[in-house]
Amino acid sequence: MLLRERSLAGLAAATFLALACGSTAISDSPGMSLGGLWNWGTGLALTAAAVGAWGIGRSLNGSDRRLLEIALTASTAFVAVVAIIQSQVDLSAFGVIPAFGRPTALQGNPVYLGGIVLIGIAIGARRAAEGGRRWLGLVFVCSVAGSVALGRVTLAVALVVAVLQIRVSWRKALAVLATVALGWAAGAGLVARSTLPGSAGDRIEGSASAVAIESYTVRQGLGPRMDTWLSARHAVRDHPLLGAGPGRFWAATIGHRPLSVTRYSPSIYYADPHNFVVEYTVTTGLLGVLALATWLLLAARKASGPLALVAFALGAVHLIQPQNAAVTPLALLCLGAAGARARVIPPALGRISNWGAAVGLAAATALAGAFIVGQLALRQAYLDFGVAQADRAYRFLPIWPEVAERRAIVAAGDLTFGATPNWAAARPFYREATRRDPRDPRVWINLGDFEQARQQADAAERAYEQALQIEPNSLKAFHGLWAVAHFRGDAKMTAYWKAKVESITNP
Numbered sequence: 001m002l003l004r005e006r007s008l009a010g011l012a013a014a015t016f017l018a019l020a021c022g023s024t025a026i027s028d029s030p031g032m033s034l035g036g037l038w039n040w041g042t043g044l045a046l047t048a049a050a051v052g053a054w055g056i057g058r059s060l061n062g063s064d065r066r067l068l069e070i071a072l073t074a075s076t077a078f079v080a081v082v083a084i085i086q087s088q089v090d091l092s093a094f095g096v097i098p099a100f101g102r103p104t105a106l107q108g109n110p111v112y113l114g115g116i117v118l119i120g121i122a123i124g125a126r127r128a129a130e131g132g133r134r135w136l137g138l139v140f141v142c143s144v145a146g147s148v149a150l151g152r153v154t155l156a157v158a159l160v161v162a163v164l165q166i167r168v169s170w171r172k173a174l175a176v177l178a179t180v181a182l183g184w185a186a187g188a189g190l191v192a193r194s195t196l197p198g199s200a201g202d203r204i205e206g207s208a209s210a211v212a213i214e215s216y217t218v219r220q221g222l223g224p225r226m227d228t229w230l231s232a233r234h235a236v237r238d239h240p241l242l243g244a245g246p247g248r249f250w251a252a253t254i255g256h257r258p259l260s261v262t263r264y265s266p267s268i269y270y271a272d273p274h275n276f277v278v279e280y281t282v283t284t285g286l287l288g289v290l291a292l293a294t295w296l297l298l299a300a301r302k303a304s305g306p307l308a309l310v311a312f313a314l315g316a317v318h319l320i321q322p323q324n325a326a327v328t329p330l331a332l333l334c335l336g337a338a339g340a341r342a343r344v345i346p347p348a349l350g351r352i353s354n355w356g357a358a359v360g361l362a363a364a365t366a367l368a369g370a371f372i373v374g375q376l377a378l379r380q381a382y383l384d385f386g387v388a389q390a391d392r393a394y395r396f397l398p399i400w401p402e403v404a405e406r407r408a409i410v411a412a413g414d415l416t417f418g419a420t421p422n423w424a425a426a427r428p429f430y431r432e433a434t435r436r437d438p439r440d441p442r443v444w445i446n447l448g449d450f451e452q453a454r455q456q457a458d459a460a461e462r463a464y465e466q467a468l469q470i471e472p473n474s475l476k477a478f479h480g481l482w483a484v485a486h487f488r489g490d491a492k493m494t495a496y497w498k499a500k501v502e503s504i505t506n507p
Contacts, residue, residue, distance in 0.1 A: 001055050005342045010058075012295035017051045019288040020044055020246050027245025031399040032437050036247030038400040040271045042279070042323045043247030053329040054299065057307075057336020059344065065337045069123060069306060072330075076120035077138055079105045080145035083113055087148035087190050102149050107326060114151030115317050115327035117142040119334075121158045121180065122313045126306040128179075129165035129172040139176060140183040147187020155184060157316045161309060224265065225320070227258045228273050235282045243285035249273060251439035252282050254471050266475035266504055276318045299335055308338035370396050378403060385410050394429075401433035401443045408433070408450070423454050434466075441467040445476045457484050475504045 002010040002017075024044045027033040036043030060068065083105035086096055102110035124138035146154040158180050165173035235244060235252040244252035249272050261270070272279050281289045296315075303311065314331035347353040374396030381390035390410040397403045408429035412421040430450050433443040448463035464480040471477070482497035 001059065001342075001344055002051075004345045004347060005058070006345060007298075007342065009295060009298035009339075010055075010342065012291055012298055013051050013054060016284070016288060016291035016295050017048060019242065019291055020047045020284050023242040023245045023284050023288060026242065027248050028251060028439055029248070029437055030245070032251075033245035033247050035399050037250065037271050038402040040247075040322075041325050042249075042272055044245075046323060046325055046328060047246050049325070049329045050332045054332040054336040055342075057333045058339065058342040060337050061341060065307065068333070068337055072119050072310070072334075073123055073138065076116055076123075077141060079107070079113065079116050080120060080142045082106060083117070083145040083148055084141070084187075084190065087187075087194055103145075105145070105149075109324075110149040110151065111321050112324045112327055113149045114146055114154035115314055115321070115324065117145045117149075117151075118154055118157055118161075118313045118317060119310050119330065121146070122161050122309040123306045125161050125165055125176045126168070126309050128176055129168035131172070133175075136175065136179045139179045140186075143180045143183025144187040144190070147184040148191055150191070153317055153320050155180075157313050160316070161313050164309070224261045224270070225274050227261050228253070228270050229275060229278050231256045231258050231261075232273060232278050232282050236286070239282075239285060241285045241287050243281070243283045243288055246283045248439075249279050249282050251437070254439070254441065257471060257473065259473055262473045262475065263504055263507055272322045274320060274322050276323055279323070296335075299339060302340055303335060303338035305338055307334040311335035311338055374403070378406060381406055381410055387411075399436065401436040401440060404429050404433040404436060405443070405446055423450075426450065439470060441471040441474050441477065444470070445474070445480060448477070448480045452480065452483060452487070455487070457487055460484050473504065475501065478504065 002014040021044065024030055024033040032043070034044045035041065036046065057068075082091075082096065083103040085091065086098065086103040086105055092098075096104065096106060098104060099109055103113065104110055105113050105116075107113045107116060120138050120142035124135040124142065127135040128139060143158060146158060159177065162173060162177040162180050165176050232249075232253055234256040235249075238244070239252065250269060253273075254269070273282075277289065277293075280292050284292070300308075300311070311331055311334040314327060314334070318328070318331065374393050377389045378393035378397065380386060381393055387410055390407045393403050394407045408426040411429055412423060412426040427450070430443075430447045434447055437443060444463045444467035448460045448467065451457075451460035451463060461481065461484050464477045464484070467474050467477040467480075478497055478500040482494060482501060485493035485497055
């Protein structure tokens, strides 16, 4: 459709996607580049989904676009209400789990929640500026939700969105700005009075407000991100034209990880740079990011209305926050719907084109079905350690090393104290994990830990050293080599690796 549209924007989008496909094909791990890191999913699949969403938006007529705006308004208002309730009531029994002591409201992460509520703020702000006062209610509710999620970036972008309404009416812009501020203050009040416990993943005791503030100040900040952005230049130099492949930002940059970032979070990694321009410069190269910039500039040139404001707001968020399977395609869908409708020339061979679409749809449905079956089986393997379920996940999810490691744990059998694990059955699966993504230092460290548990010091040492070749300042690898040296009774190397650990933990 993009090629038959015969517009510069469509050609640029198709070129960007073609370059991303080429980059995937020549990456160090095409499978991982296709799907992206486990539980992150910013590989070629998401890139293609974003381009496709823009194409869908371009094809919508006037009534379709109004329906899209209504759907976005209703769904973001619902998510915002859930976030507000979650800040006061424990909804874990319904699967709505907080993260970092902050509400997630069905999004899995408060960062993604911030992006979703910005959709409501942007639509409400533009409609309120055009004269619909009732839209201020949507702005208020979404602002409260953004506040309880403690989204600094969300607040900054919401204020910019409000100020931009000066172009429509400066009085209405002031009303929107006041509504955002009032909603944020109300959300801060809700956080302050909350007595809900924080996220177990944080291991921080106290009320939700105390946990959220501590997580907010300790885990966030521009310093590590800017250091990561700056260090990405080395990865661009390694793969200048086509990049390392979509979803391979971490694999391309882990060897250049600044020591300052390692000391800030030695066991927590940036799976992507939290900036889509930096990410695509590394993953699709200079050619890819040039095509991306050309596409977005041409697409934004004639965009207008509430959906254009949504695209602007989410685009701004993507300059400081990661891409996401929920938020990123919505941003491009709105950008496509905010411009002129595409004039698509019918294909010369219409029947062949229809058959091609049918085959593509069938293949996509089969792939999605396999992924869902594999996910369900893996979830069950986590719950009951069933061999059959772990085997099914292993077969249906052949890309990710995490699935192979879960299969290894199930193969090992009973790991309780006094039991005799089946190490021989587990070892091939740990090895398979290193084959699936050899550029992931974690799989080598896990293999080293496995070999160390078997008291195979030489094999453990080789695995830890392989992790250090990928990530020279890996704290876990230093710990592992320290343990190996201690096991051997080598006082000199024990002191050496201990000093390496302390260089990270006590600089």
